[in-house]
Amino acid sequence: MHLKKVGLLAASFLLIGSVAISATACSSSSSSKSNGETLTVSTFGLSTKQMRNDVLNPFSKESGVTVKTQFGDSSTRLTQIEHNSNSNIDVIELAQNNAVTGNKKKLFKKLDFSKISNFKYLTKSEQKLARETNAVPYTVNSIGIIYNPKKVKINDWKDLWDNKLKGKLAIPDITTTFGPAMLYLAGDYSGTSVTKDNGASAFKAMEKLKPNILKTYTQSSDLSNMFKSGEIDVAVVGDYAVSMLQATNPDLKYTVPTSGTYANYDNVAILKNSKNSNAAYKYINFRISKAIQKKVASSKSLNNAPVNTQVKLTPSEATNKTYGSVAKRAKTIDFSFVNKEMPTWISKWNKIMNH
Template identity: 50%
Template sequence: MKKRVALFLSVMILLTGCGTTNANNGTVASTEKQTLILSTFGLSADISEEKVYSPFESLNNCDIVTDTGTAAERYTKLSSDPDSTVDVIELSQALTAQGISAGLFEKLDLSKLTNVSDMIDVAKTFAGDGNGVAYTINSMGIIYNPATVGLEIKSFDDLWNAVLKGKIAIPDITTTFGPAMVYIASDHKGVNIKTDNGTAAFKALSELKPNIVKTYTKSSDLVNMFTSGEVTAAIVGDFAVPVLMKANPNLVYFTPKGTYANFNILSVNKNSKHKDLAYKYINYRISSELQTITGLALNEAPTNKKVTFTAAEAANMTYGDVAANAKAVDYSFVNPILNSWVDQWNRTLNN
């Protein structure tokens, strides 16, 4: 059952123009109630309900129904169902690129998304082709338990240390940061991944295998793994850090030099029956007011350049220097060979 909460004044202000306009406050809810089906990662669902969904529902006289799961699960579900009722889908860059190639998404009219003009340059570039809008940037770092780790971890390279035998978890190749994990392995070998299509990377992953307890598909799985002591360190996307540290306050997280960034992208299903409402939701999601709220509540680094955070507030997000120095995975290179990588990954790590 959905929770109903008091609206945030800042969110009410930002949504001016999202409903039917009147002379008093610029917006009133429409009389016909619609349902927006949102395919989403589902992390911190209670917080998203309170901070994101309920305010939008109230101001637009609609219901949001969420379809949750990993990016790969939800993409497969959408791509295999020509009658999908999903309106808006949140995906990683890699899967968004696949969806664009497959013709799954509506070509967006950016004139309907007034907040695009306030986005950081790299995010604005992604939006420029009309295939999707980046609502947050995240990167991968290392989270560990200093009481049990057995060494001082300063870099991704340290995860290959034999002291960590049977102690770490890494994201599976099918997850948001799976391809970036292959890049990191290639960096560990000092090889430009484009020169050998990942050969050196998979050699490095084979060498890392003794240290790996699990290649996980859901970052939420790490909560129990750390709590039980099954793992003492993991590579994880920064979006999962608040949940992990809430469950295990003694954990330490940091973003090593040489990390890789990923944008999470909002796209509209070309078969959506509620495209006007979908546009409103996307514009709302990239507003400075809401991104300030979601940055603090969900650790979502903003793509709206008007959002500012203190150093303490941005400690676990891809923001400022971390965002400026993060490297990018080239999915135009990765996607054509990804099936081969998945096969090599499974033979190397999952046997």
């Protein structure tokens, strides 16, 4: 069985033009309040309207900085910057594995945390991550299972291997934010952590899972129509996509198994060649401020779990987020290890999924 796929696998790391990236001017504050500073922000292509309305425009209004934006998926935007160090991007928001890569390749400025007054409100582990990557965490997300309860019942990760799901499952591609987490989960299913055998047991588990997989996806939005049409009954997704999927498919249920999940931080960094560092530091501080963290935590906004410890969510507000009990059972991924193994993993993944 050949799997339905969108996007590219290994080539997505090499071909900058393979995924469309849009760069647009954000509606900024009135010219009377502009202080002459400009900032170009590169960020995720999901929920762009909410990103403009709840983060970019308010930042521009408050700071007087004229903001331009670039939207696209994390790995493609990182690749673009790697190949064009003189791009006009000032700050970039990336998934954790891409932030680790970007820092290792010396694409970011060394951060002066004394210029970020809200930095002290991050947890010790988040501050450590920021210092290690020169990229400040601004939200944490994790992986779970979304499914059609009229067709199936899902309680745990091992249920994904049930042959009743044959041809009805979608999983994130290996090159996406949660692709590595999928391998970690397969390692858990096999009983051997990927860090113990470099993923050998996990890939055997993926071979067992393959009959159930209809699609490996690169964009969460691809799943919406597949659920609507009944092509899939179950998908493994990051919690940031749940609200979007339930908005178009209200009957869908989302669960994070009690056995645990895997977390990913989204991080913001200043590019090494940015000429607008002052505005960039203002943006980072704004991004992790209590008011904005609370605002974007709303399911009507970006559904971003807060990292600012001053922000408290009600049980209702915490729904479908890596917060509270979910955050407590979220395990970490060693992205330094993952990124080293990734070329080999992509090759193995392709052999299993495309044959």
